[in-house]
Amino acid sequence: MGTIPGRRIIISLFLIFLLLPIYWLVNMSFKTNSEIVSTMTLWPHQPTIENYMRIFTDESWYSGYINSLKYVVINTVISISVALPAAYAFSRYRFLGDKHLFFWLLSNRMAPAAVFALPFFNLYSAIGLFDTPWAVALAHCIFNVPLAVWILEGFVSSVPREIDETAFLDGYSFPRFFIKILVPLIASGIGVAAFFCFMFSWVELLLARTLTSVDAKPISAVMTRTVSAAGMDWGLLAAAGALTIIPGALVIWFVRNYIARGFALGRV
Amino acid sequence: MDKTVNQKAWFLVLPVFLVVAFSAVIPLMTVVNYSMQDTFGNNQFFWNGVGWFKELLDPSTDLGERFFASLWRNLIFSAIILAIEIPLGIVVALSMPREGWTVAVCLVILALPLLIPFNVVGTIWQIFGRPDIGLLGYTLNSLGIPYNYVSNELDAWATVIVMDVWHWTSLVALLCYAGLKSIPDAYYQAAQIDGASRWAVFRAIQLPKMNRVLLIAVLLRFMDSFMIYTEPFVVTGGGPGNSTTFISIELVKIALGQFDLGKAAALSLVYNLIILIVCWVFYTVMTNAGAERPQKEGAV
Numbered sequence: 001m002g003t004i005p006g007r008r009i010i011i012s013l014f015l016i017f018l019l020l021p022i023y024w025l026v027n028m029s030f031k032t033n034s035e036i037v038s039t040m041t042l043w044p045h046q047p048t049i050e051n052y053m054r055i056f057t058d059e060s061w062y063s064g065y066i067n068s069l070k071y072v073v074i075n076t077v078i079s080i081s082v083a084l085p086a087a088y089a090f091s092r093y094r095f096l097g098d099k100h101l102f103f104w105l106l107s108n109r110m111a112p113a114a115v116f117a118l119p120f121f122n123l124y125s126a127i128g129l130f131d132t133p134w135a136v137a138l139a140h141c142i143f144n145v146p147l148a149v150w151i152l153e154g155f156v157s158s159v160p161r162e163i164d165e166t167a168f169l170d171g172y173s174f175p176r177f178f179i180k181i182l183v184p185l186i187a188s189g190i191g192v193a194a195f196f197c198f199m200f201s202w203v204e205l206l207l208a209r210t211l212t213s214v215d216a217k218p219i220s221a222v223m224t225r226t227v228s229a230a231g232m233d234w235g236l237l238a239a240a241g242a243l244t245i246i247p248g249a250l251v252i253w254f255v256r257n258y259i260a261r262g263f264a265l266g267r268v
Numbered sequence: 269m270d271k272t273v274n275q276k277a278w279f280l281v282l283p284v285f286l287v288v289a290f291s292a293v294i295p296l297m298t299v300v301n302y303s304m305q306d307t308f309g310n311n312q313f314f315w316n317g318v319g320w321f322k323e324l325l326d327p328s329t330d331l332g333e334r335f336f337a338s339l340w341r342n343l344i345f346s347a348i349i350l351a352i353e354i355p356l357g358i359v360v361a362l363s364m365p366r367e368g369w370t371v372a373v374c375l376v377i378l379a380l381p382l383l384i385p386f387n388v389v390g391t392i393w394q395i396f397g398r399p400d401i402g403l404l405g406y407t408l409n410s411l412g413i414p415y416n417y418v419s420n421e422l423d424a425w426a427t428v429i430v431m432d433v434w435h436w437t438s439l440v441a442l443l444c445y446a447g448l449k450s451i452p453d454a455y456y457q458a459a460q461i462d463g464a465s466r467w468a469v470f471r472a473i474q475l476p477k478m479n480r481v482l483l484i485a486v487l488l489r490f491m492d493s494f495m496i497y498t499e500p501f502v503v504t505g506g507g508p509g510n511s512t513t514f515i516s517i518e519l520v521k522i523a524l525g526q527f528d529l530g531k532a533a534a535l536s537l538v539y540n541l542i543i544l545i546v547c548w549v550f551y552t553v554m555t556n557a558g559a560e561r562p563q564k565e566g567a568v
Contacts, residue, residue: 005466007363014360015377018434021396022380024403028395040406082283089280094271101281107547112495114516115536118523119295142291145284197467203385205498210524220387238395241388248383250377256375 011017024244028238051239065243068202069132071218074137076197079144080190087152088182092161105146116142117210119228124211135211136218140204144197151196155189170232192258195251202247219244290387296540299301302533304490320534335538338518345514346493349432354482355490356433357440362474364445373389375445378438390502393431397503421511426498428512432493441486447481448474487550515539 028036029051030044039045055061089095090102097199126137159182167177183190208218222238303320326332344514360378365371381389399405408415417427451473459469497516501504506513506521513521519539523532 016378018381021392024396027390036401082287086278086284089277092271093274093277095275095277095453103551106551107544108288109544110491110547112516114497114519115540117293119298122298123294138291141287147290151285197381205387220385241391244385244388252376252379252383256372
């Protein structure tokens with residue numbers, strides 16, 4: 001059914017291509033620095049977990065992970081809760097300027113972060129949020145809220161309109177209908193949207209680094225510390241990098257069947 | 269599907285409007301403000317009118333030269349990665365296993381690079397490509413192919429492109445896979461009865477069905493590659509020289525490196541305008557394609 005010759009070889013080669021650099025990173029993270037620099041070994045000959053131990057015991061390291069998770073979670077909660085009603089409105093109603101608003105949201109999803117880095121710095125310094133997770137969380141809303149609206153709109157549109165009408169005829173008020181009926185119906189869509197908010201906030205670096213200095217420093221900024229006068233601490237850098245892959249790899253398993261639909265902004 | 273007109277829907281949209289406006293409109297005003305002024309520090313600003321824009325769009329000045337150089341580099345980069353990632357993504361999607369546990373495994377591995385923080389993607393390729401400690405760099409060099417992305421422009425470009433292919437081809441593949449999944453079996457059976465060749469099946473059934481997702485893939489990839497910052501910055505730092513300095517990198521250099529607010533703001537606005545135009549094309553094409561789509565895809 002619609003496959004091509006040699007498909008097993010092609011897909012295997014491609015998956016190996018994807019996994020090889022990741023393997024190399026993990027491989028490095030279990031090596032000592034002397035082994036990394038002096039010899040070329042395909043697997044760690046003197047495996048060590050010292051690099052990981054340093055990250056888990058040094059507060060300036062592990063607080064980086066906590067800081068990152070903080071703003072990612074705040075951002076996901078804000079994005080989903082404001083996007084849900086809007087997705088419903090866009091899906092069901094026509095109102096003044098709806099198309100323009102939808103386009104404006106999309107254009108913000110596509111706006112380059114580099115353009116906003118400096119104004120954000122000024123804005124959040126002025127209102128006293130600089131160097132807090134809130135600054136990064138709010139800044140990330142600029143691309144995550146539009147994304148959540150787009151994904152959720154697709155899911156809400158696949159709920160038949162008759163369900164709304166029946167609920168209202170049965171005497172449901174709007175908020176009650178929303179929470180009791182609509183939200184459970186599009187639960188998988190909310191999951192997908194939350195996953196994508198989580199992901200895009202987690203992978204973003206430029207804004208997160210610009211808007212924090214000491215207290216709320218994200219892990220991606222902490223990682224730049226591995227460059228010291230004595231040269232690069234490759235093992236430590238690799239271990240820190242390997243740890244950042246884990247949250248994504250964990251959540252991916254739960255949404256594996258919806259990944260493609262989410263990337264298509266809910267429109268496959 | 270006709271929607272009812274209801275102006276009260278604005279109340280549902282209001283929270284989104286406020287949150288995004290706070291993060292988008294206020295900063296944009298700041299940028300417009302800066303782009304018209306010059307500063308010599310101490311928070312003193314002087315009116316400069318459209319001076320920065322004139323300088324930016326005039327290739328004979330330093331600023332204009334840097335802008336056009338990075339713009340061209342970025343466009344060439346986007347063109348190359350589109351030319352590689354789109355066909356490769358289609359081939360990978362066509363090669364996906366049909367059923368069984370291997371499907372889930374393939375999907376998860378495919379999605380893995382997409383969930384790695386951008387700077388870690390850079391780090392991974394830095395470690396992988398270095399001639400002294402990286403598997404790729406070491407292997408190439410020991411095979412007699414001189415490769416060093418730090419000093420050789422061509423190698424730096426190759427590294428950045430292969431990195432992007434590694435990072436984002438999965439997105440194209442996943443989108444195409446979703447498109448292929450929506451083709452009913454009956455189409456293939458009909459093709460078999462007609463004795464259609466493999467190529468004919470692809471041209472007449474699969475490609476038209478993938479049209480929509482391919483469109484999304486092309487536009488998303490274009491936009492994201494046009495804004496690329498972190499990955500090449502971590503690997504090459506924009507070098508050697510300026511050979512991998514794309515627009516975003518140039519912009520951050522001017523804004524946060526030199527603190528040249530006026531120049532950076534003018535560049536931001538022109539950059540944003542380009543994005544806005546492409547975005548408008550994207551939106552128009554998407555909504556038109558959506559209008560043609562038959563209402564048959566049910567709930568997921």
